[in-house]
Amino acid sequence: MLQVKDTLRSTVYLSFDGRVFKTYRGHQAQERFENEVRILRFLEERGCPFVPRVIEVDTDRLRIVTTNCGTRVEHLDAARQTELFAELEQFGVRHDDQAMRNVTYRQKDGRFCLIDFEWATLLPASETPPSP
Numbered sequence: 001m002l003q004v005k006d007t008l009r010s011t012v013y014l015s016f017d018g019r020v021f022k023t024y025r026g027h028q029a030q031e032r033f034e035n036e037v038r039i040l041r042f043l044e045e046r047g048c049p050f051v052p053r054v055i056e057v058d059t060d061r062l063r064i065v066t067t068n069c070g071t072r073v074e075h076l077d078a079a080r081q082t083e084l085f086a087e088l089e090q091f092g093v094r095h096d097d098q099a100m101r102n103v104t105y106r107q108k109d110g111r112f113c114l115i116d117f118e119w120a121t122l123l124p125a126s127e128t129p130p131s132p
Helices: 029-045 078-089
Strands: 002-006 010-014 019-024 054-058 063-067 103-106 111-114
Touching: 019 029, 029 054, 029 063, 078 111
Parallel strands: none
Antiparallel strands: 002 010, 010 019, 019 063, 054 063, 103 111
C-alpha cells in the first residue's frame, strides 16, 4: 500500500487494487469518522456519481475503506471548482472544506470528483435544489 496522507487528523493509504483506507485520529476523530460515513452513504443513496463509495466501515479502528476517485488535481479554474462544489449541493450536501486538495480527477471517465467529507453538512430539504 502507498501512503498518500499522514496528518494529525488522519492517515490515508491507497492499495494497489484501488481501495482507499482512511483512519481518523486526533481532535474529534469519532465525530469526523461518523460524519464522513453518514455523508458518503447519503450521497450513494442519492446517486451522486463523483464521490467515493464506502466499501467497509471499522468503528473500532475509526477506519473506512472506499473506492478510489482518481488522482489529486493540482490546477483547476476557480469557476470550475466553484461549479463542482455547487453541483454537490444539488445532491443535498455542502462540503464545507472547498479546497483544491479535496478535488480529484478520475481518468477512466474524465470526471472531476470530490473527497474528504469529514466536515460536510446535509442541507435542509428547503435548500436542496431538485436532483438532476
